[in-house]
Amino acid sequence: MDFGVDDDDEVYTSEADEADVGTFTAEKTRSDYEVDFRVLDAHDIRTMQHDRARQVADILGISTEHSAILLRYFKWNKEELIERYMDGPETVLQKAGVITDxxxxxxxxxxxxxxxxxxxxxxxxxxxxxxxxxxxxxxxxxxxxxxxxxxxxxxxxxxxxxxxxxxxxxxxxxxxxxxxPAAVYTRYQMLLTRTFVDDSPQLRWCPAPSCEYVVKCDVPQAALRTVVPTVQCRCGTTFCHGCGLEDHLPCICELVKLWLRKCADDSETSNWIQANTKECIKCHSTIEKNGGCNHMTCRKCHHEFCWVCLGPWSEHGTNWYNCNRFDESSSKDARDSQARSRQQLERYLHYYNRYANHDQSARLDKELHTRTEKKMEEMQRTSSLSWIEVQFLRVAVDKLYECRMTLKWTYAFAYYLTRDNQTALFEDNQRDLEMAVEALSELLEKPIDPTHIKELKQDVLNKTSYVAKRRETLLEDTARGLMEERWKYQVTL
Missing domain, CATH: 3.30.40.10 (Zinc/RING finger domain, C3HC4 (zinc finger))
Known part of the structure; x- marks a missing residue:
C-alpha cells in the first residue's frame, strides 16, 4: 500500500528518523498489510509548524507570524488557505484576525x-x-x-x-x-503543538499513557475502507492510525466501530457469554479456564474437549476442524420472524463467543510472561543454555499474544462478510492460524522436562515460525482482498 509522502516532509527527516522503528527502508520488503509511517517527537512537530508557516509566508508575501495565524485558522490546510487567500485576501485576513500593517x-x-x-x-x-x-x-x-x-x-x-x-x-x-514568563510560554508552545497534531489528519498521538510521541501516516480517511493503517510508536505501542483504537488487523475501521457498538448494545448477551465457567459435556462438572489454551481436560472424567465449541478435542488437529465456521444451514429452517431472530442471535453469539474467547486468551497469555520468566530461569539451571539462548520462549509468548489479537478481530470481520467463496478461503486461513495458535499455546503451558530441553526448544521454534507464517498468510490475503475490493459485506458502509 503506497501513499506518497508530502514534499514538506523532507525538511524534517533526519538520520535519526530513518533509523526509527517506524520508518521502513528499501532493506525491508513491506507486506501488503503494512503502511509507511514515522514517529515524531515535540521538536519534530515544532519544526513542521515553522517550516509550513515559512513556506506559506514566502508564497503569500506576509510575515511568518501572520502565516501561522492563518494556518491555524484553516486548521493547517495549506492548500485551502492559499486558494481562499488568492480569491480574496482582505476577507481571509479579517476573518482570521490578522492585520499586516x-x-x-x-x-x-x-x-x-x-x-x-x-x-x-x-x-x-x-x-x-x-x-x-x-x-x-x-x-x-x-x-x-x-x-x-x-x-x-x-x-x-x-x-x-x-x-x-x-x-x-x-x-x-x-x-x-x-x-x-518562560514557564507560561513553554506551556503555550505545548498547547500549540497539541492543536497542530489535533488539526492534522496525518498525525495522531500515541494512545499509551504518558507517551508524548506522535505518529505520522499519510493514509487518507477515504482509503480506510481498503487499508488498516496499523502503526507502532517508539514506546512499543501498536495501534490503528485511522481510528486510534488498538491494532485491529485485518478488520477495517468502519466494521470495528459497528462491531463494538453492537457488542455494547447486546450487553446482557455479552455478560452471559463472558462467563468464566462451563460444564463438562460428559460429566457436567463445572470447569474454570485459567490459561490461554482452549484444550480442556476434565479432572473428574478426563474428557478432552474444546472450550470454544465444546466439541471433542480429537477433531481440532485434523481436517474435521470446523470450530471457526458458523453453520449457515440452520437458517433454512428459520421461516417465521421469531425463528429468524433466534437464528440471528445464534449467529452473533457464534462470532462473539470466539471474539471474546481470543480476547480473554490473549490476556491470559500475557500473564504467561511471568510464568515464562520462571521457565527461562529453570531452563538455565537445568541445561547449558544461556539467558540469550532461552529468549525463544519470550519470543514465542509475544507471537502468541499477537496472533490471539489478530484472531480476535478476524471474527468481527467474518461476522459482516457475505457468504461466498472468498469468505470460505478467509475462514480456511483463519482455521489454519487458529490450529497453529492452539498447538503453540498448549506447548508453552506444558511443564519443562529437563531431559528434553533441546527438543522443546526446537519444537517451540518450529511452531512459533509456523504461527508467524500462518498469520502473515491470513493478513496478506485479506489486505489484497481489501485493495481489490473482493470482500462483500452484509451491511452498507
Whole structure:
C-alpha cells in the first residue's frame, strides 16, 4: 500500500528518523498489510509548524507570524488557505484576525500622554504598555496577566484575541513570548503543538499513557475502507492510525466501530457469554479456564474437549476442524420472524463467543510472561543454555499474544462478510492460524522436562515460525482482498 509522502516532509527527516522503528527502508520488503509511517517527537512537530508557516509566508508575501495565524485558522490546510487567500485576501485576513500593517507592529513602549488602561484604570505617566495592530492599548502588566490566564487557566493557544471588547485580532506567538514568563510560554508552545497534531489528519498521538510521541501516516480517511493503517510508536505501542483504537488487523475501521457498538448494545448477551465457567459435556462438572489454551481436560472424567465449541478435542488437529465456521444451514429452517431472530442471535453469539474467547486468551497469555520468566530461569539451571539462548520462549509468548489479537478481530470481520467463496478461503486461513495458535499455546503451558530441553526448544521454534507464517498468510490475503475490493459485506458502509 503506497501513499506518497508530502514534499514538506523532507525538511524534517533526519538520520535519526530513518533509523526509527517506524520508518521502513528499501532493506525491508513491506507486506501488503503494512503502511509507511514515522514517529515524531515535540521538536519534530515544532519544526513542521515553522517550516509550513515559512513556506506559506514566502508564497503569500506576509510575515511568518501572520502565516501561522492563518494556518491555524484553516486548521493547517495549506492548500485551502492559499486558494481562499488568492480569491480574496482582505476577507481571509479579517476573518482570521490578522492585520499586516508593519508600521503598527506590536511592541512594548511607554504609554502615550493621557493613556489610561481600560482593564486596571492605571494612568501613571511612563507606564509600560502594548497594543496590537488594532491599536487597542493596555498596560503591560494587564496584558501579561490576560495572556497567562488564557494559557494556564483556559488552555487556549490557537486563537487568543485582543483583550478589547469585540476585537477579533489574534495575538501572535512573538508577542506572547515577549510578555509572559518562560514557564507560561513553554506551556503555550505545548498547547500549540497539541492543536497542530489535533488539526492534522496525518498525525495522531500515541494512545499509551504518558507517551508524548506522535505518529505520522499519510493514509487518507477515504482509503480506510481498503487499508488498516496499523502503526507502532517508539514506546512499543501498536495501534490503528485511522481510528486510534488498538491494532485491529485485518478488520477495517468502519466494521470495528459497528462491531463494538453492537457488542455494547447486546450487553446482557455479552455478560452471559463472558462467563468464566462451563460444564463438562460428559460429566457436567463445572470447569474454570485459567490459561490461554482452549484444550480442556476434565479432572473428574478426563474428557478432552474444546472450550470454544465444546466439541471433542480429537477433531481440532485434523481436517474435521470446523470450530471457526458458523453453520449457515440452520437458517433454512428459520421461516417465521421469531425463528429468524433466534437464528440471528445464534449467529452473533457464534462470532462473539470466539471474539471474546481470543480476547480473554490473549490476556491470559500475557500473564504467561511471568510464568515464562520462571521457565527461562529453570531452563538455565537445568541445561547449558544461556539467558540469550532461552529468549525463544519470550519470543514465542509475544507471537502468541499477537496472533490471539489478530484472531480476535478476524471474527468481527467474518461476522459482516457475505457468504461466498472468498469468505470460505478467509475462514480456511483463519482455521489454519487458529490450529497453529492452539498447538503453540498448549506447548508453552506444558511443564519443562529437563531431559528434553533441546527438543522443546526446537519444537517451540518450529511452531512459533509456523504461527508467524500462518498469520502473515491470513493478513496478506485479506489486505489484497481489501485493495481489490473482493470482500462483500452484509451491511452498507
Amino acid at each position: 508593519d508600521s503598527t507592529a506590536p511592541r512594548v513602549m511607554p504609554a502615550p500622554a493621557g493613556f489610561c488602561c481600560d482593564i486596571c484604570c492605571d494612568d501613571e505617566p511612563g507606564l509600560e504598555s502594548l497594543a496590537l495592530r488594532c491599536a487597542h492599548r493596555f498596560c503591560r502588566s494587564c496584558y501579561e496577566d490576560y495572556l497567562r490566564k488564557k494559557v494556564v487557566n483556559d488552555g487556549e493557544s490557537r486563537r487568543i484575541q485582543c483583550p478589547a471588547t469585540h476585537c477579533s485580532v489574534i495575538v501572535d506567538e512573538r508577542t506572547v513570548e515577549r510578555l509572559v
